[in-house]
Amino acid sequence: MKLVFAFFLFCTTVCAQQLNLRKGEGGLFSLGVRSTLSGFSGSNALSSGTGFGLGGQFRIQPAKMVNTDWFFDYITENAGDLANRTDYHIGWSVLYYPILKPAAFARPYILAGHCFDYTKLEENANRTNYLERWSSAVQGGIGVHLNLSERLDLSLVGQYMIHLGTDIHEEYENGQVIFHEEKGGTLEGHLLFNASINYKIADLW
Amino acid sequence: MVRGFITVAFLSMIGSCYSQDLIGAGLIKATGSIAPGRMVSQPLRNIYFSGFAEVHTSKKMSLRGDALWYVDGHEKLASNTWRYARNLSVYFGAFYHFNKNNWDAHIGFQPGVAVVVPSGSVQLNPLVKACPSAAFHVGSTYYVWKYFNFFADVAYTHTYYRGLNTGSVYLGEVLFTAGLGFNINVFQSHGKHR
Numbered sequence: 001m002k003l004v005f006a007f008f009l010f011c012t013t014v015c016a017q018q019l020n021l022r023k024g025e026g027g028l029f030s031l032g033v034r035s036t037l038s039g040f041s042g043s044n045a046l047s048s049g050t051g052f053g054l055g056g057q058f059r060i061q062p063a064k065m066v067n068t069d070w071f072f073d074y075i076t077e078n079a080g081d082l083a084n085r086t087d088y089h090i091g092w093s094v095l096y097y098p099i100l101k102p103a104a105f106a107r108p109y110i111l112a113g114h115c116f117d118y119t120k121l122e123e124n125a126n127r128t129n130y131l132e133r134w135s136s137a138v139q140g141g142i143g144v145h146l147n148l149s150e151r152l153d154l155s156l157v158g159q160y161m162i163h164l165g166t167d168i169h170e171e172y173e174n175g176q177v178i179f180h181e182e183k184g185g186t187l188e189g190h191l192l193f194n195a196s197i198n199y200k201i202a203d204l205w
Numbered sequence: 206m207v208r209g210f211i212t213v214a215f216l217s218m219i220g221s222c223y224s225q226d227l228i229g230a231g232l233i234k235a236t237g238s239i240a241p242g243r244m245v246s247q248p249l250r251n252i253y254f255s256g257f258a259e260v261h262t263s264k265k266m267s268l269r270g271d272a273l274w275y276v277d278g279h280e281k282l283a284s285n286t287w288r289y290a291r292n293l294s295v296y297f298g299a300f301y302h303f304n305k306n307n308w309d310a311h312i313g314f315q316p317g318v319a320v321v322v323p324s325g326s327v328q329l330n331p332l333v334k335a336c337p338s339a340a341f342h343v344g345s346t347y348y349v350w351k352y353f354n355f356f357a358d359v360a361y362t363h364t365y366y367r368g369l370n371t372g373s374v375y376l377g378e379v380l381f382t383a384g385l386g387f388n389i390n391v392f393q394s395h396g397k398h399r
Contacts, residue, residue: 149262
């Protein structure tokens with residue numbers, strides 16, 4: 001009980017302090033959680049679907065108009081009626097603020113970055129029947145921070161992520177689910193929408 | 206009607222006795238309660254133990270974590286195809302508050318995860334799955350004293366369970382919870398919007 005109280009006291013002390021900037025916005029460190037909607041537009045129609053995911057990120061802002069976003073996402077979705085797909089993303093994005101008004105309620109930005117991902121396709125009725133893949137990706141998009149307070153923001157992002165890797169997909173043959181991994185690299189893209197809550201923890205430098 | 210009026214008058218009377226500015230940075234709230242829920246796409250009503258802990262970072266903003274533990278469910282129709290064996294959901298996010306004196310209304314958004322095991326009646330040997338989820342809240346709190354509050358909260362949770370033999374199941378649910386909450390303000394500097 002003492003530990004729980006001490007934890008809350010610590011959180012409150014950290015969270016409720018006024019944010020003192022040392023030399024402008026450079027050095028700001030934020031922590032956040034996010035929900036993700038993912039719409040695949042791969043060549044295989046059966047894999048196309050809307051995924052829903054959970055993730056987290058931290059931000060380190062190196063300069064006044066530039067921020068960096070380091071994220072992890074866990075996304076699940078249908079792969080037809082008989083299989084499902086799970087994606088894990090880990091990556092980073094650089095955020096550029098074209099408008100220099102850090103105190104504005106809405107602060108739009110452009111982002112681009114890299115991502116590594118792990119994908120697993122699995123048959124619903126037979127979990128020993130699966131196919132997995134590692135690949136890399138690049139992403140770009142636009143977003144906006146809605147500054148709810150000096151420390152807290154709600155960020156809304158729309159981005160397109162292109163994966164470079166071998167294409168994996170499911171097919172139905174004679175009532176059986178068969179997973180295929182194509183030979184040779186291919187580009188597979190999907191649209192991602194994120195809504196995240198971020199809290200500025202400290203100004204590191 | 207009369208009973209409602211008396212209740213409101215009574216709460217106002219208590220509130221006027223403790224009309225100090227309770228809501229502000231440093232306010233910590235926590236509670237445990239029971240949350241009945243109704244699934245959006247299934248004719249099923251569920252009951253959860255629920256609890257949350259919340260820290261106000263300012264008068265208008267707070268960070269809050271919620272947990273829901275499935276207790277039991279009630280089928281409204283015999284054709285129901287879904288039933289939980291277990292469900293533990295945890296959420297964390299931010300809330301925006303509209304407050305006046307001791308009244309406080311809030312809206313909130315929380316990403317989260319539901320760790321779900323379907324019942325054996327849904328599928329033989331079902332797997333435990335971590336299902337990404339998100340919760341949207343709207344509710345109100347009335348601070349009756351510097352240590353107690355009465356609250357009511359309605360949440361909509363958006364969740365899918367993937368990987369059943371029959372495909373995915375949408376587990377969206379509307380949950381209601383209300384009751385007694387506990388609060389303490391560990392700071393004296395109220396009302397600053399940070």
